Amino acid sequence: MTASGLTAGALAATAGQLALVVGGAPLLVGLMRQVRARLEGRAGAGVGQPWRDLRKLLGKEAIRPDGSSWVFTMAPLLLLASTLVITAVAPFLSTVSPVEGVADLFAVVSLLMLGTVALALAGLDTGTAFGGMGASRAVTVAALAEPTILLAVFALSARVGSSNLADIVESTLTTPAQVLSPASLLAAVAFAVVIIAEAGRLPVDNPATHLELTMIHEAMVLEYAGRDLAMIELASAMRLTVLLGLGANLFMPWGIATTVAPLPLLGAAVVFAVKLGVLGAGLAVFEVFVAKWRLFRVPELLAGSFLFGLLAVSASFFLA
Amino acid sequence: MMAISEMVHAAAASGPAATAVLLAPMLAPLVAASAAVLVGWRRAVSWSAVAASVVILVSGVLAAVATADGSVLTVGGTLRADALTAVMLLVIGVVAVIATWSGVSYIDQELAAGHTDGRGARRYGVLVPMFLTAMVLAVLASNLGVMWAAIEATTIVTAFLVGHRGGRQAVEATWKYVMICSVGIALAYLGTVLVYYASQHAGIGEQGSLDWSVLVANADQLDPGVMRVAVPLLVLGFGTKAGLMPMHSWLPDAHSQAPAPVSALMSGVLLSVAVYALLRYRVVAVAALDLQFVRSLILVVALASVALAASMLLAQRDYKRLLAYSSIEHMGLVMIGVAVGTPLAVTALLLHILGHGLAKAVLFCASGQILASEGTTQISGVRGLLARQPVLAGTFALGVAALLGLPPFSIFVSELALARAAADAGLAWAVAVALVLLLVVFVAVAGHTAGMLFGGDAAGQRPPHTPPHTPSLPRVAAAPLVTGLIALAVLGVVAWPLEQLLDAASAIAGTS
Amino acid sequence: MSVLRKIIRTGRVAESAPQAPPASADAEGADRSGPEPVAPLSGSVQLRHVDAGSCNGCELEIASAFGPVYDAERYGLRLVASPRHADALLVTGPVTRNMADPLRKTYEATPAPRRVVAVGDCALNCGVFAGGHGVEGAVADVIPVDVEVPGCPPTPDVLIAALRGLTGR
């Protein structure tokens, strides 16, 4: 394959995973809701419901609260943009990427935080009590989750000697036994907790609540309507997808293409979709069994996962 | 520069010029004093004291130029000037100029305020120049006995000046001053006699000698047993005059009660003249005894003085006493230099003496003005001075900054050099102790003066938009203070006018 | 694990969906012609519930409509917290004096295109509270009403049928 062919293929891979995540993220959310509905004995609205919601929101009027500034209108753009950038750089379909070396795992984590910050600022900018409350809670949770996620990243990249996403994935592919190393397992647990916290799932946050006082994510976006809300909804779904996708490919990368030939890419897309579906369904099942925790128990959860992260890192040192 | 130097050298070679250089600083104040005796306190008389001080300063400069290469000026067998003397003459001259200069307006203010009368003013006009003469004599005397006498003469003169203001406190201060210094006089006398005894037994000269250069030349023949007793006595005796532990206790009272210019002279010069005496004796002592003994003795006294000053400064309530204790602290530092005694240490301590003299002159004169304007010497009675009297408070603040050892003022470089010298001599522990004590001093003094200087006036009662008071410090009072500060800053930045002289002086007094 | 056992034992409790109403005009009990399902809203309607002074009877029925048995969510309906997110207001009860202004504000806060569903007799004509000293009037007196659901309280299937007219599913 020629160099230009390689580039073209890599571009295709990136475009493919962008399309897959953008298109699939609402479906993943729909799937999770559907699983949950079935477990609750309900029929459910169908996997495509989030897409229907988005389509409707795009046609609706957008509203800006009196007294807000450019931050309020820019925040959804930044949230979506940062998620798109993560989607582009993460190795979901192929380890070969035209944007290799642009962003490593630290950068990805920080970009996720950037989205959180954008939304928190927007919540504050509304000038409402709920907006401020949501922002305060969201950044508190994020601030406590960030150390955990960085430690998990550290544990993963320390053994590889690189925080480059593709390198980590390839290293796991070549030596599968690594996955079962204590460092990796501990990191996986820590990472799982972080996914729950960052994506605003139970027991940290209840995505389906209507009670403002219990909200975190929802409270920040109470003022958004129409296309702005659509962007936020899409971005939130994508963030969940990206987090699950990272979890899947960092700890179970099998199926990912190591070339950019069309067939492996297609296979990788299918495998990736299946992995996400399984993970999403699993998360939904998990959510049925837990209730939302009191806000001030959340730090305990995160502290626990921080400890896991620390153990993972220490393990990677001692058992390297 | 060269031309002047050659001129002076040519002059020094011929006796009369040297005589003029050495006699003028003693005679000029006497002329001023007799003028005061004759006509009482007049503007011209007060300026004549300034003129006499200028004469001292000029002869100091001439002596410095003449002796910076290590040569010695002598007049008969009694007066002698080497580089070390020249430095001291400079110190006396500089401080005297500032003190007498600000004395001009000070006594006028005292008269106007009714704190003193014509007789008091005349007495002041007579005694201050005599005080200067005595100190000049002390540094010029080639005989250690004469030096002792001259230093003790200052006690007599200044006793009247301390009591100048009258009143219970002043009299009490005078009483303490006389009492304690008499003890010091006696101890120093005893020490001097013992040295004389030792020199007699060593067969120096005909019947022994107290001539410093002769003693130094034959120091190794002096009986160590006698010198071991003599040296502590001298340290305690002259230490009394220098305000060192444990004979320091006259100092805070005397300095706080004396008229401001006199306090400036006492603190800025008198103390260091006593140190000068010890510095002369140290050369003899080190040669006669072992270095370790002399060093430990002086170091203990020095560190104890700094420690005492630091303790007393912590809870000080009176700003003139604050300055007095700060003098004890600085004399302690200088004595650390004496204890170390390496050329670098001597250079540093001489610069320190000069810097301290200037800073104290400025500060005591400024505190006199503060007393005049605020009517109290209590620290808590003065608030927000910078807002009301920017010039006065500014000079006071800068003086304190200089005193605390902040650049660009020369005390910083001399302290630094002292620390280096001590560390080089293997006394890093002493440096550590001294620096920590200095930190305590710094915090204490800074805290007290910050209370006096900063804040809105009248404890922030004044709203910020009323116009500030006009500076009420008269120009004639401000000029000497500002001059002193500028000199202090120049000394701290520029090396050339003094470096050679100080090196020559350190070659005389320093031992490695 | 007991939860899991229960889930397995219970299975699906949602009743099978009744036939979608052919047109909203046939919606049961609509005494004035409801609006055509608006195109952008088709398939997804978020509802903001406003209790304007209800006796809580209607609330019970609404809750049950969104419960497992009737499962209103399967038609693309969802209750939301903010009127900004809502496409339609679900107003119950007669409008009391204290709730008139909040109701107007809620209506104002809802982005266009927006619908108002008046639920229950009280919302339609104040029911037994008509003429009460604290009652401002029916919902239609305060904000324009698009869909009316009569009944005291309306049963969930009636409610759902009316709401399905909005989603078109």
Add this chain to the structure above:
Amino acid sequence: MSLIGAGLGVIAWGAIAGVTLGALAPSRARALVAGVLTSVVGAGGVLAGLAALGGQGWSLTVTDLLPLGAMTLAVDALSGAFLLLVGAVAVAVGVYSVGYTGPGGRHGAEPDATSGDTTALAGPSSEPGAAGHAEGAASRTAQSALPLFVAAMLLVPAAASVSTLLVLWELMALTSLVLVLAEHRLRASVRDAGLWYAGMTHAGLVAIMLGLVVFAAGAGGESFTALRAGSGDLSPGTRSLVFVLIFIGFGSKAGMVPLHVWLPRAHSEAPSHVSALMSAAMVSLGLYGLIRVGFDLLGGGPHWWGLLVLTVGGLSALYGVLQASVAVDLKRLLAYSTTENVGLMLIGVGAAGMFAADGNRILAGVLMAAAVLHAVNHAAFKTLLFLGAGSVLRATGLRDLDLLGGLARRMPVTTALFAVGALGAAALPPGNGFVSEWVLLQGLIHSVTATGSPSVVAALSIPLAVGVVALTAGLGMVTFVKAFGVGFLARPRSTVAAAASESPLTMRAGMFLAAAACAGLALAPATAGAPLTRLLRVLPSVRDGAPLADSGIALRLAGIAGSMSPLLIALGLLVAGASVAALARRVAQGRPRRVAQAWGSGGARLDPRMEYTATSFAEPLTRVFDDVLRPEHDIDVTPYVESRYLIESVRFRQRVPDRLEARLYPPLLAAATRWGQWSRRLANGSVHRYLAYGFVGLLSVLIVVGISG
């Protein structure tokens, strides 16, 4: 004449001109003169710094200056980095100060003492404190001290002998003290701040002086050349003593815990442009001193030196960021954030020391480069943030975040520029703080693979360090979301905030310069690669390799795997954002957003008092870190006189004091006071007693003489 010489000449003459003209200029022109000269002095530093980083060397000895020593100056790449840093900060600050110290503005006014009270909504009723202002930062003293302060800071990295360094160091302390005290007439707290600052800085000086003097005595000379040559002659014990002493000394200037106590006071009470200079430039000179003496002159040391620095750095980072995250005073928040960032720099330096001791120079080089890079980045964003805070202060007279808000619409430029700084400080991409934290983390990550079999200490300390960096990053994010979100967004919480107007042009220009520096550092950090390599050549123990390979737009680490391209990330964000925006515009079909009243759950009109404040924003964190922060609560319940069951008013106050300070310093001060009170008894005025002292003294001396003789 080399460029460095020219630059230093500009600095010296600019400072002299600044003092003279600042003192002589009429009050109307003073702000302009002082500002321009400050910028000129800064530009001299930038020139010299760039030349030095470009590979030039320079040295000069003037024996006629500085008695009992000689003014010895030498500039190498390490000096160059800090010359550039300080100079660049000064340029921006100089431009800014023209407007800030010029006429107008509320920053001279007494701040609202009743913050948190209901009356605060009324705001200070006094008119802009023009007169008070002239007495403060615009006073003759303050204006002429400004260029001198900058010059002193710039010359510190050029000093090449112990005396020169210490003189300049103290000159810097004195001039900064004068500037901190500039507004002493307006607020009583200024005096306390000045005192704390003076005391702590002098304590630092004592440590540095002692350390360097011992060093010089052991090495047999006081010039840096002599120290470098003689450092091998020192015994290990002496070397460690020197290192610990200078670490304490320079650390106190850098604001590490527990010597940071002056920082929140001085930085918040000083005029804002001075805060910027102190926090951004002066603090990093503490880092310079540590690197210069520890790694250059001493040439590195045993493993535990690094561990000590790492530990203190970690504690500083955590404690600083925790206090910042709950701070309510904007400038205090920024000051604590300085402690945090200094902690991060120290983590880098400490880890570098550890790996250097292990012989891993490549990794040590990367970590050292991370520390220096972070110092530069911190300087850029902290300048910007303090200048932004100054603009707010000038416009409103407020530093209290709880009373601010709504500035985004009233001061759009300030808000946007502050956002740039906050992005950098929160260490989020595409900000500049992210870049250096990334390098730092990379260095730490590779400690596993690079060291092979790491020691137990390293295996425990490095993960903890990573945890600290990570937690710091998270809490830093909270801090700056709070500072920006509460301070600038939403609706104003007080009438003064509602009446704010945009700052004058010069102030905006100064902030813009700082923001441009932030952007440059954020997007093209790889250009720092060659200068950093040159800098590391100065330090023997870390000098192998080139830490940042200059590979165009991507930032690559040499010797270890790791790459990231901030420019492409920013570009990606821009492209993604722009295309999403374009799509959204298509979808919107020209329908504008409706402006509606914020949704207040249908209740009455939203009152500004219903908004979340900085205090409430930080409440969850305060609870989470309750054990460390120990906030003080104070509840006053006032019942009606008729019945104690009927409550008329409830007042709740919460303060988060500095625990560390409260634990350490009051006992010390109390002990000093007791000591002082006790020693007063020594001088009770009795002549008998005084004479007794003399006799006891005489007796003991004679006894000692008798025994020893």
